[in-house]
Amino acid sequence: MEDSELIIEAAQVREYAYAPYSKYKVGAALLGISGRVYTGCNVENGVYPLGICAERAAVAKAVSEGERQFEAIAVVTEDGGTPCGACRQVLSEFGLDIRVIIASTSGHIRVFTVRELLPEAFTLALRDDGACRP
Ligand code: THU
Numbered sequence: 001m002e003d004s005e006l007i008i009e010a011a012q013v014r015e016y017a018y019a020p021y022s023k024y025k026v027g028a029a030l031l032g033i034s035g036r037v038y039t040g041c042n043v044e045n046g047v048y049p050l051g052i053c054a055e056r057a058a059v060a061k062a063v064s065e066g067e068r069q070f071e072a073i074a075v076v077t078e079d080g081g082t083p084c085g086a087c088r089q090v091l092s093e094f095g096l097d098i099r100v101i102i103a104s105t106s107g108h109i110r111v112f113t114v115r116e117l118l119p120e121a122f123t124l125a126l127r128d129d130g131a132c133r134p
Pocket of ligand 1: 019022024025026041042043044051052053054055082083084087
């Protein structure tokens with residue numbers, strides 16, 4: 001799947017973002033090695049800390065549907081913002097080589113790996129082989 005297709009999926013799901021407090025809508029589209037795409041948007045809550053980010057919503061959707069290995073995730077925001085630290089950590093659980101495609105709604109695109117976004121990551125899963133990395 002082309003990066004551009006994944007970005008389109010992220011941009012589409014961004015429209016579902018529930019962000020009445022921050023007004024900052026985020027859409028994510030996570031590509032599994034199966035070829036399936038799992039989308040997520042941020043879902044805020046009146047109890048602010050309970051809100052979930054788009055990236056982690058997408059990871060939860062994928063893992064709960066049986067997929068644990070990923071090639072890439074596209075994240076779309078108005079200004080091309082990068083994933084927060086918590087989302088970087090959650091992505092790292094499933095692979096430091098996952099490509100992170102960061103796009104703005106105006107079409108500015110940057111590509112990193114999780115490894116680049118989270119240097120010297122804490123990776124317990126790597127040590128005990130308990131998670132998902134080959
Ligand atoms: N947000 C995400 O969905 N992903 C990130 O990586 C950064 C932040 C959301 C959380 C909150 O709903 C809004 O953006 C503003 O922080």
